[in-house]
Each structure stands twice: as C-alpha cells, then as structure tokens.
Amino acid sequence: MTAPQGARILVVDDEPQIRKLLKVTLQAHNFEIHECADGEEAVVQASIVHPDLIVLDLGLPGMSGMDVLQRIREWSQVPVIVLTAKEREEDKIAALDGGADDYVTKPFGMGELVARIRVALRHVAKTTDEPVLRFGPLIIDLAQRQVDLEGSPVKLTPTEYEMLKVLASNAGKIITQRQLLQQVWGGHHHESDSHYLRVYVGHLRKKLQEDPTRPRFIQTEPGIGYRFLLQDDVGK
Structure with a gap:
C-alpha cells in the first residue's frame, strides 16, 4: 500500500532554513505543505488545516513542542513525527509516550524523513475496523x-x-x-x-x-x- 499522494503536511519549526528545506523537498514528493514557526500557531493551524500528518520540532519558542503535542492529542489522532535535536532516550520516550508516532533526530537525512512520513501515512490508510x-x-x-x-x-x-x-x-x-x-x-x-x-x-x-x-x-x-x-x- 502506498501513501496517498497530495497528503497535507503541517511543518512546525522555528528555523526558516529547515522549513524551506522541508517545504521544497516534500512538495517535490507531491505533498501539500503548510508551515508555522511557533507552538501557539501550530495548534491553531492544526485545527484549521486538518493536516494528514504533522512534522513537529520540540524546541519551539513559547509553547514547547511537547505542549503542542499534548494540546493536539486532546482532540486529534493525526500522525505526528517529532523532529528533534534532543538525542537522549528519555526525550524520545517522553515524546512517544506523549502521543508522537515517530521521531527523527537532527541533523537528519531527508530520505529517512520522507520514508517515515510514508510509513505513518500508510499506517493511517490501513487503520480500519477490519478484524x-x-x-x-x-x-x-x-x-x-x-x-x-x-x-x-x-x-x-x-x-x-x-x-x-x-x-x-x-x-x-x-x-x-x-x-x-x-x-x-x-x-x-x-x-x-x-x-x-x-x-x-x-x-x-x-x-x-x-x-x-x-x-x-x-x-x-x-x-x-x-x-x-x-x-x-x-x-x-
């Protein structure tokens, strides 16, 4: 099963260079990209855009990425891939226990991130009541x-x-x-x-x-x- 083409992805990162890299690369893979730079905006955008997947940086100004994840999980099960510079196991475990579907550590390879996005989207596509x-x-x-x-x-x-x-x-x-x-x-x-x-x-x-x-x-x-x-x- 392949990931749906044209899936909407919300990219949340406070680094303009990272957002630009992600936007250019993911658009080249036929994804529709929305972006924002802080946590408060991310929560708002998630409710407006209804993305098929969120790429979320943990180190955001103001509301942290973990707080964003917690807020979004109160009403949505949209797949969330955490993008983080934090390499400690405790941070990764906290993100996964907090509702993240996967994580990619910075610096990261775009090939790995795209593969993780496709896996998450395929998982959603096959999540049904099928016994x-x-x-x-x-x-x-x-x-x-x-x-x-x-x-x-x-x-x-x-x-x-x-x-x-x-x-x-x-x-x-x-x-x-x-x-x-x-x-x-x-x-x-x-x-x-x-x-x-x-x-x-x-x-x-x-x-x-x-x-x-x-x-x-x-x-x-x-x-x-x-x-x-x-x-x-x-x-x-």
Missing part, C-alpha cells in the same frame, strides 16, 4: 484470535497473542516499553519490568520463525521499545 490484519505471509484474525504464518496456525499463549496484537495493530509505529507493559499487563507494572518484554518478544520471534539479527516482523528500538514492520519496509 483481519495481513502482513505478507502473516495473518492475524482479531475476531477469532487466530494467527497463521504461511498457511499454518501459530500457537501463542494469551500473553504472546496480546503482545502481537498491540504491536501489529500499530504497525509502523514505535511502541515504547512502558506502552507495551501497560497495554499487555496493565498499569501495575513498572518500566523496570522490561525483562518481561525481552522474554516474550524472544518467544514471539521464535514462533514467527524470525532471525533477531534480521527482523522480519518485530524490530527492536534499543532502549526505547519495539516497532512492528510494515512488510514493504522490511530490510530498509
């Missing part, structure tokens, strides 16, 4: 709680199934360790219980016949969480 998720040879029937790989059923424990469901339902997005722990085990677990995740992801990979060094379905984001791969992004 069957298909990823190449892997089929997950949510209604029947049935998982098939290359035509054969995969036997999963209830916990393994719940973990696979959360990851696959958010294909293309990074799911943080905290988000995964909360959605699979409930709120009584703490981030320090991340060893649960490593154990269960290991079990899942084995049952999905996956080489951890060359992930076919589940990609580890070191120190942050996991990303279930859309099949046309495997190997990128």
Whole structure:
C-alpha cells in the first residue's frame, strides 16, 4: 500500500532554513505543505488545516513542542513525527509516550524523513475496523484470535497473542516499553519490568520463525521499545 499522494503536511519549526528545506523537498514528493514557526500557531493551524500528518520540532519558542503535542492529542489522532535535536532516550520516550508516532533526530537525512512520513501515512490508510490484519505471509484474525504464518496456525499463549496484537495493530509505529507493559499487563507494572518484554518478544520471534539479527516482523528500538514492520519496509 502506498501513501496517498497530495497528503497535507503541517511543518512546525522555528528555523526558516529547515522549513524551506522541508517545504521544497516534500512538495517535490507531491505533498501539500503548510508551515508555522511557533507552538501557539501550530495548534491553531492544526485545527484549521486538518493536516494528514504533522512534522513537529520540540524546541519551539513559547509553547514547547511537547505542549503542542499534548494540546493536539486532546482532540486529534493525526500522525505526528517529532523532529528533534534532543538525542537522549528519555526525550524520545517522553515524546512517544506523549502521543508522537515517530521521531527523527537532527541533523537528519531527508530520505529517512520522507520514508517515515510514508510509513505513518500508510499506517493511517490501513487503520480500519477490519478484524483481519495481513502482513505478507502473516495473518492475524482479531475476531477469532487466530494467527497463521504461511498457511499454518501459530500457537501463542494469551500473553504472546496480546503482545502481537498491540504491536501489529500499530504497525509502523514505535511502541515504547512502558506502552507495551501497560497495554499487555496493565498499569501495575513498572518500566523496570522490561525483562518481561525481552522474554516474550524472544518467544514471539521464535514462533514467527524470525532471525533477531534480521527482523522480519518485530524490530527492536534499543532502549526505547519495539516497532512492528510494515512488510514493504522490511530490510530498509
């Protein structure tokens, strides 16, 4: 599935050179670009323009990028890709836990950013009430709680199934360790219980016949969480 052409993208960054670079490059990929330089304007523009995706710098004057994200998430689930000069894991995790769909660290390659934008748009395009998720040879029937790989059923424990469901339902997005722990085990677990995740992801990979060094379905984001791969992004 390809990303929709002509998708509206709102670029929020206080650096004119970055906005110009993004505008020229993304327009060359047939995206419709809207831009603004501060947080307050970003919230207003998001409500007026109704973008298909937002590229959001965290280091904004006035209202911070995290505050913008929080405000927008109060009423919209539009995909948000955070563009940040902050390289600490804590900052990336905070952005993802706060509702960002992905992040790209400055300085960044335009090719990577365009690829991330396409992944986010494809994820939205395939987010429906359809009870069957298909990823190449892997089929997950949510209604029947049935998982098939290359035509054969995969036997999963209830916990393994719940973990696979959360990851696959958010294909293309990074799911943080905290988000995964909360959605699979409930709120009584703490981030320090991340060893649960490593154990269960290991079990899942084995049952999905996956080489951890060359992930076919589940990609580890070191120190942050996991990303279930859309099949046309495997190997990128």
